[in-house]
Amino acid sequence: MPPGASKTDVSPPSSFAIDLPDTLVQRAQRGEASAFEQIYRRFERPVFTLALRLTGQREEAQDVLQDTMFKLFDRIGEFRGDSPFWGWLRQIAVNEALMRLRRRNRQPFTEDSDEVELEGHDVLLPPAAADAALLAQALDRLPDATRSVIWLYHAEGYTHEQIGGLMGKTASFSKSQLARGTRRLREMLKITQEVDSHA
Known part of the structure; x- marks a missing residue:
């Protein structure tokens, strides 16, 4: 997580809401492939849209989508349900997109003097x-x-x-x-x- 950021201050409410049943998350946490597939289908479009708006490139947005979903599958056991699922997943997507922008520019975002x-x-x-x-x-x-x-x-x-x-x-x-x-x-x-x- 970036310096100055914490789990409590980087995930504001989103105007984009997807209702996700707790049972679906629990099934995915147990490793059920069909549950992962359903989650992917529900969140593919919002993650891609977010990534496209941040990166400005469709190919890179597709890469962010794939990386985000890989991390979702890897980290879903960390999701405790004390916040909306989309807020949790969106944070992963934002971090992935910003990391790609840093790599693309090969330097940190510069402060204005x-x-x-x-x-x-x-x-x-x-x-x-x-x-x-x-x-x-x-x-x-x-x-x-x-x-x-x-x-x-x-x-x-x-x-x-x-x-x-x-x-x-x-x-x-x-x-x-x-x-x-x-x-x-x-x-x-x-x-x-x-x-x-x-x-």
Whole structure:
């Protein structure tokens, strides 16, 4: 687990909820292959979507999915049921995706030397972000760390302290990435809207 992160502060409630019967988890913990298969089918899409949003590459997202599921099979005995199963599995997926980003960049995420003051509008995605396809295209054009912070903050509900812990950085790092990334998204989506309106 990254420095500054703990089991209690890195798994916020998710807007994506999958009801998983306790009996299914217990069967998987006993090693039943059919139970593992059912769990895989239920969580394949949300894990892949999360990995794709963090890595920005379908092939890498597929690798994250496979690595996450391998770790799920290996660690399912550690799941005690005191938190939602998706929150537990999602944490594995986030860690796998961020680890791949670090390997891809071959260096840790760098801290910003200057402090960025967040304005109220800096933490809100622009209205055009409601168009999922446009937002996905714009996110793909952002730096890895910035894209990851925006997705973890807006879509997954992590706090700046939690994101900083996951990335081995500070809350200020997360805040500055969010502010700059949101401004950049606004610029890109505004340009897209203007192009569409004149088409």
